[in-house]
Amino acid sequence: MKRQRGQTTVFFTLILTGLLLLTAVGIEIGRIVYARGEVGKAADAAALAAASRIDVVLYRETGEIRFLPDVYATAQNYASMNSTFLRSRHIGVAVTGISVDPATMVVSVSVSADLSSLIPGVLPFHGQYSITGTAEARLDGR
Numbered sequence: 001m002k003r004q005r006g007q008t009t010v011f012f013t014l015i016l017t018g019l020l021l022l023t024a025v026g027i028e029i030g031r032i033v034y035a036r037g038e039v040g041k042a043a044d045a046a047a048l049a050a051a052s053r054i055d056v057v058l059y060r061e062t063g064e065i066r067f068l069p070d071v072y073a074t075a076q077n078y079a080s081m082n083s084t085f086l087r088s089r090h091i092g093v094a095v096t097g098i099s100v101d102p103a104t105m106v107v108s109v110s111v112s113a114d115l116s117s118l119i120p121g122v123l124p125f126h127g128q129y130s131i132t133g134t135a136e137a138r139l140d141g142r
Helices: 007-051 056-062 071-081 084-088
Strands: 093-101 106-114 128-136
Touching (some): 007 106, 071 106
Antiparallel strands (some): 093 106, 106 128
């Protein structure tokens, strides 16, 4: 009869290693999902800031919707202020585009961030993440 002591130790070690690996991958994926959510939060904040920078005087006089000259700086400032998790990891968010749909009065702001420093090479994610935030401009006093 062969001695089979020690099989349990090998089995336990393999199972524990697998569980630790799965936990590590789960944590990394969670950080990526959280970071993507923060980019979305920054985009929404930037859209609200951009909506506040519509030239109301020009709109009331001519009906034309145009942004004030500081719209990009204001949107960038709000995007940066609403991305503390990313900023703490030295990841910047950048406002890449601002537009307004005159028919619906919806302001859209595109924001992008390079999340590659959060992504281990073994995971199949791209580093650059972009999203568009929207806000409704209210110019009629309601």
